[in-house]
Amino acid sequence: xxxxxxxxxxxxxxxxxxxxxxxxxxxxxxxxxxxxxxxxxxxxxxxxxxxxxxxxxxxxxxxxxxxxxxxxxxxxxxxxxxxxxxxxxxxxxxxxxxxxxxxxxxxxxxxxxxxxxxx
Amino acid sequence: xxxxxxxxxxxxxxxxxxxxxxxxxxxxxxxxxxxxxxxxxxxxxxxxxxxxxxxxxxxxxxxxxxxxxxxxxxxxxxxxxxxxxxxxxxxxxxxxxxxxxxxxxxxxxx
Numbered sequence: 286x287x288x289x290x291x292x293x294x295x296x297x298x299x300x301x302x303x304x305x306x307x308x309x310x311x312x313x314x315x316x317x318x319x320x321x322x323x324x325x326x327x328x329x330x331x332x333x334x335x336x337x338x339x340x341x342x343x344x345x346x347x348x349x350x351x352x353x354x355x356x357x358x359x360x361x362x363x364x365x366x367x368x369x370x371x372x373x374x375x376x377x378x379x380x381x382x383x384x385x386x387x388x389x390x391x392x393x394x395x396x397x398x399x400x401x402x403x404x
Numbered sequence: 405x406x407x408x409x410x411x412x413x414x415x416x417x418x419x420x421x422x423x424x425x426x427x428x429x430x431x432x433x434x435x436x437x438x439x440x441x442x443x444x445x446x447x448x449x450x451x452x453x454x455x456x457x458x459x460x461x462x463x464x465x466x467x468x469x470x471x472x473x474x475x476x477x478x479x480x481x482x483x484x485x486x487x488x489x490x491x492x493x494x495x496x497x498x499x500x501x502x503x504x505x506x507x508x509x510x511x512x513x514x
Contacts, residue, residue, distance in 0.1 A: 320503070322449075329406065330441070330449065330492050332503035346502045380448055388496035388503075390439035390454035397448050 287311040289319075289381055289395035296401045297371050304367035305398045307381030314362035315339035318384040320391060321355060321366050325377045333379075335387055336364060344387060371402045407432060408493050408506035415512040421481040424509045426493030428474050432504055436496040438476040440469055443490045443508075452491070453478060480511075488513045 292306040307319060320335040334345040338357040345355070357364040364381060379398050382391030409427040416422040426438065440453040451460050453469035456476065468479045476495075480487055493506040 329490075329508040330443075330494075330505045332494075332505060334502070344502060347500060382449075388436060390451050390494070391441075391449075392451050392454075392460060394448040394450070 287383065287393045289383060289393055291379075291381060291395040291398045294399040294401070296403070298404055299371060299373055299402055301371050301402075302367070302369050303371055303400065304365050305379060305400065307364045307366075307395050309362045309364070309383065312383075315359050318387055318389075319357065319364040320382050320384055321353075321364075322380045322382060322391075323349075323377045324380065324397075333366070335384065337387070338362075338364065371400075373402050373404075375400060376402045406507040407497060407500070407504035408495065410491075410493060410506035410509045412507065413510045413512065415514055416480075416483045417514045418483055418485060420483045421479060422483060422511065423480075424478045424491055424493075424511070426476045426478070426506050428476075428495060428504075430474060431499040432474075432495040432497040433471065433476055434474040435498055438469065438471050439494045440467075440478045441492045441494065443492065445489070449492065483513055485513050487511060 288310045290308045321333040323331045333349045334355045336343045336355045338359045354367045381395040383393040437455045441449040442452045443449045456471040457469045466482045490508045492508045497504045
């Protein structure tokens with residue numbers, strides 16, 4: 286059974302750093318792309334970027350380029366989304382999802398990680 | 405402002421057929437396939453339709469998708485109360501070199 290399990294909710298202060306994770310199981314982690322999607326409170330879905338764990342090929346949405354870093358550790362089948370300096374506007378639910386190709390649909394989704402940034 | 409344009413809301417009564425539109429441009433819907441996602445309250449999105457009109461295993465055939473030019477539509481027939489959710493269209497955008505979503509449509513079953 287394909288599963289994407291994300292790390293737990295986080296409460297951080299502005300300026301702090303954060304790295305959230307998405308662990309894949311039940312499939313060959315290095316053969317599929319992992320994308321990240323942001324959903325701010327009460328708002329719609331926003332595509333942030335995507336990584337191919339097989340060779341770490343990474344693409345970013347222009348809106349998120351330079352704001353976050355997407356990475357993966359194929360030895361532990363885990364993808365990451367990280368911030369070096371959080372802002373209050375980063376408060377959102379973040380989902381990871383598996384794609385068969387960079388332009389393909391996301392068939393499997395993680396349960397989401399809620400990030401709250403507040404002073 | 406989302407790259408793909410959807411109506412913010414739609415509604416119907418049980419048993420009715422409703423459609424949700426998604427308008428884009430030549431760089432996204434016009435040149436790539438469209439996917440639709442359903443998001444029930446408090447849950448992660450779920451793939452409903454991929455490649456314009458294909459249903460993943462387990463999705464009822466009450467749900468159907470179509471695409472023409474730079475627009476796409478999701479149709480739900482035999483509307484049920486459990487269909488009350490947010491629906492999002494998505495496609496790859498060649499100009500932005502990334503996936504783009506519609507703003508989402510909140511479907512209410514009256």
